[in-house]
Amino acid sequence: MIADLRQEALGLSVRVGLGVDAHAFEEGVPLVLGGVPFDSPRGLAGHSDGDVITHALIDAVLGAAGIGDIGSLFPSDASTPAGISSLDLLRDAVAQVHGAGYAVVNADCVLIGEQPRIADRRGELERVLGEVVAAPVSVRATTTDGLGFTGRGEGLAAQAVALVSSS
Numbered sequence: 001m002i003a004d005l006r007q008e009a010l011g012l013s014v015r016v017g018l019g020v021d022a023h024a025f026e027e028g029v030p031l032v033l034g035g036v037p038f039d040s041p042r043g044l045a046g047h048s049d050g051d052v053i054t055h056a057l058i059d060a061v062l063g064a065a066g067i068g069d070i071g072s073l074f075p076s077d078a079s080t081p082a083g084i085s086s087l088d089l090l091r092d093a094v095a096q097v098h099g100a101g102y103a104v105v106n107a108d109c110v111l112i113g114e115q116p117r118i119a120d121r122r123g124e125l126e127r128v129l130g131e132v133v134a135a136p137v138s139v140r141a142t143t144t145d146g147l148g149f150t151g152r153g154e155g156l157a158a159q160a161v162a163l164v165s166s167s
Helices: 002-010 052-065 086-099 119-133
Strands: 014-027 031-033 036-038 042-044 102-112 137-142 155-166
Touching (some): 031 052, 052 086, 052 155, 086 102
């Protein structure tokens, strides 16, 4: 209640959203993370390009604005083109967030998996995603120390949190 009063007094309306995604590895498809291609013999299976970081970010911004999720807006059927770039889906999601009266303030994304290592490309991932959402985006990674499907190298997962404010 106190936070609501402070927001009202300052004319602020902020909301937070959380996104989570996971995909299995698939041989012979390109690996794309955060909209950036990685050199790898295995990519991520999916109706789109399987980009778990971008998918988690989409769900985070949509959830923050209270306008659904990636599956409801971009279903894995003929209404969403097969192989579509997840950055195109993110652009559309951000446009819908703006249409709902919100703007992204910032976002934080975590890749979960043993490989690939992203430390050398972190700045590129943050730049690409930040340009699409028009706000700062941080990208980090963690392993699961060999535990679970990500630890066994069967796929990757990601989580993202986004803050939006009324525009």
